Each structure stands twice: as structure tokens, then as C-alpha cells.
Amino acid sequence: MQWAVLVQVVRPNTLKRCELQYAHMKPNQELESIASSIIQQAERLLTAEQKATEYRSVDDSLMVDHRRTTACTRVVAYLSRVLTAVEGLNKQSFLTELGNRLHKVLTTHWLKFSFNASGGLKLKRDINEYRDFLQNFNTPTVNEKFESLSM
Known part of the structure; x- marks a missing residue:
């Protein structure tokens, strides 16, 4: 109903532009x-x-666990499946948006925790794992964000 009114009021060029913007x-x-x-x-x-x-x-001993956390492993595995499924013209902009959002989610998530020395090393391992994986996105802005976290 609205389109019928719009056709009568709007010039054809403007209507085509509106349709293209909607598409x-x-x-x-x-x-x-x-x-x-x-x-x-x-x-x-x-x-x-x-x-x-x-x-x-609890045991902040010298024996530091250098493995990534289970959460990191699961998220990277999930995102790996996503990365293999993404294709098309919008791939790069989509991956940039996804990487930026993931950065925000991860930093917000990590702020919920408290850390000791060995926990900080474990977090650094997770950050490096995310950074290494996200380099597959080939998005400089996302790479910079995760690079700054790993310093």
C-alpha cells in the first residue's frame, strides 16, 4: 500500500534509488x-x-601451565569452521566486523576475572592463540588490536 502511494508521488529515478538502497x-x-x-x-x-x-x-607455583584454556580452544575451533564457510564479495568487510566484535567480547569477558602471575601467563597464551588465528582474517585493524593486547 505504501509503495503504491510512493510511486505516484516520487519521480521514477528517486524510486529506483530507493529500491536499490533497500536491496x-x-x-x-x-x-x-x-x-x-x-x-x-x-x-x-x-x-x-x-x-x-x-x-x-590456588597454587601459584613455578610450574606454569602453558596450554591454552579450554574456552580458547573451543572458540578458536568454532571460528575456524566459520572462516572456512565464509565466501563472497563481502568476505573481507564481514571478517573485519567479526574480528572487531570478537575483540570487544573477549576484552569484556577477561575484565570479569582476577589474575595472579601464572594466570596472567595463561591469559597471554590465550591472547596469542586468538591473535595467531585472527591473522587468517587478513584484516589489519583486527591484527593491530590483538597485537596490542599481546604486548
């Missing part, structure tokens, strides 16, 4: 929805797998 917005909205779903799943994995004491062990 362009729809894929972007779908990509936005997909990115949100992927990030929500990553958040669920972090919440389910990350133990509250994982970065603050």
Missing part, C-alpha cells in the same frame, strides 16, 4: 544478523567453558 540494505542486515549470531555463540562458549579460577590458580 543493498537487506544483505547488510542479513550479514549483521549472522555476525551477531556468531558472536553470541562465541560468548556462550566463553561463559560455559571459562572457569572462574582459570586465570587465578
Whole structure:
């Protein structure tokens, strides 16, 4: 009903432009929805797998566990599957958006924890793992963000 009124009021060029903008917005909205779903799943994995004491062990001994955390392993495995499935013209912009959102989610997630010396080393291992994986996205802005975290 609205389009019928619009056709009568708007010049044909303007109408074509509106239709093109709508057609362009729809894929972007779908990509936005997909990115949100992927990030929500990553958040669920972090919440389910990350133990509250994982970065603050009771025994702050010299024996440091250099393995990445289970949460890190699960998130990277999930994102690896996502990366292999992404293709098309919007791939680079999609991966940039995904990487930026993941950076925000991870930094917010890590702020919930307290750390001791060995936990800090374990966090550094996780950060390096995320950084190494996200280099596959080939997105300089995301690489810079994770590079600054690993310093």
C-alpha cells in the first residue's frame, strides 16, 4: 500500500534509488544478523567453558601451565569452521566486523576475572592463540588490536 502511494508521488529515478538502497540494505542486515549470531555463540562458549579460577590458580607455583584454556580452544575451533564457510564479495568487510566484535567480547569477558602471575601467563597464551588465528582474517585493524593486547 505504501509503495503504491510512493510511486505516484516520487519521480521514477528517486524510486529506483530507493529500491536499490533497500536491496543493498537487506544483505547488510542479513550479514549483521549472522555476525551477531556468531558472536553470541562465541560468548556462550566463553561463559560455559571459562572457569572462574582459570586465570587465578590456588597454587601459584613455578610450574606454569602453558596450554591454552579450554574456552580458547573451543572458540578458536568454532571460528575456524566459520572462516572456512565464509565466501563472497563481502568476505573481507564481514571478517573485519567479526574480528572487531570478537575483540570487544573477549576484552569484556577477561575484565570479569582476577589474575595472579601464572594466570596472567595463561591469559597471554590465550591472547596469542586468538591473535595467531585472527591473522587468517587478513584484516589489519583486527591484527593491530590483538597485537596490542599481546604486548
